[in-house]
Amino acid sequence: MEGEKRYRLRRGQQIVGYCRELPSGAMFYSKDSFWWTGHIIPYTQLDEWTGWKDKNRILIYEYDIVKCKLDPDGDFQNAAVLWNSKNEEFCLRLLNEDSLYFPLEMSGIAMFNPKQIQVFSQLFINPEIMESLGLKDD
Numbered sequence: 345m346e347g348e349k350r351y352r353l354r355r356g357q358q359i360v361g362y363c364r365e366l367p368s369g370a371m372f373y374s375k376d377s378f379w380w381t382g383h384i385i386p387y388t389q390l391d392e393w394t395g396w397k398d399k400n401r402i403l404i405y406e407y408d409i410v411k412c413k414l415d416p417d418g419d420f421q422n423a424a425v426l427w428n429s430k431n432e433e434f435c436l437r438l439l440n441e442d443s444l445y446f447p448l449e450m451s452g453i454a455m456f457n458p459k460q461i462q463v464f465s466q467l468f469i470n471p472e473i474m475e476s477l478g479l480k481d482d
Contacts (some may be wrong), residue, residue, distance in 0.1 A: 346367075347366075347367035348364060348365065348366055348367065349364070349365040349392070349393065350362065350363065350364050350365075350392075350393035350403065351363040351365070351390040351391060351392055351393065351405075352390065352391040352393070352405045353373075353385055353387035353389075353390055354387055354388065354389040354390065354391065354468065355386075355387055355388050355389070356388065356389070356468075356481075357468050357469045360375070360385055360386070360387055361373055361374055361375045361376075361385035361387070362374045362375075362376075362377045363385070363390065364380065371384075373385045377403075389468070389481060391405040391406045391407045391408075391468075392405065392406045392427070393405050393406075394406065394425060394434040394448060395434075396434075396448060396458060396461070397458055398410065398458060398461045398462050398463045399458060399459045399460070399461060399462050400462065400463075402462075402463045404425055404461065404463055405425065405466075406425055406426065406427055406434065407424070407425065407426070407466055407467040407468055407481075408424075408425045408463045408465070408466055408467070409422060409423070409424055409425075409439070409463070409464060409465040409466060409467060409470065409473070410422070410423055410424075410425060410436065410461050410462060410463050410464065411423075411461070411462045411464055412436055412456060412460060412461045412462075413456075413457075413460040413461075414446065416457065416460060420460075421438055421439075421440065422438070422439045422440065423436035423437055423438050423439060423446075424436070424437045424439060424467055424473070424477060426445075426477075426479075428445055428447070431447065433447050433448070433449065434447070434448045434449075435447045435448060436448065436456075437477065439473065439477075467479065467481075468481050
C-alpha cells in the first residue's frame with residue numbers, strides 16, 4: 345500500500361513481531377507478518393522497513409545484514425543496512441571497508457537490482473559487528 349510504513353519489533357535480540365502503519369495513522373500488528381490485528385505487541389526496539397525486498401522477496405529492514413553486488417558483474421559483498429541520518433536515506437555499509445556507504449536510491453532511482461541483494465542475518469544478533477561499526481542498539 346502506498347505510503348504505508350512497516351517495522352520489525354524486537355526485545356533485544358529477539359524479533360517479537362511486526363507493525364504496519366497506514367497513511368490514515370491506523371496501526372496493525374502481527375507476530376508472523378501474515379495475520380494482522382489491532383492488538384499491540386510489546387517491544388523495546390523497532391527497525392524500519394526500507395521499502396525494498398531482496399531476491400527472495402524478503403522485506404529488507406534497517407539493521408539487516410545482506411549479501412549484495414555493487415557491480416552486477418562483480419562478487420557478492422557483505423553489507424549492513426543502515427539509516428544515514430546526514431542524508432536521510434537508507435544505505436548499505438560494506439562490512440569489509442571503513443565507512444563506505446552506498447545509498448539504496450538516489451533521487452528516486454534504485455542504485456541496486458533487488459535480485460542482487462539477499463538478507464542473511466541481522467546486526468542485533470551480531471554484537472561484535474555492531475561494535476566494529478560503532479553502533480549501539482538503543
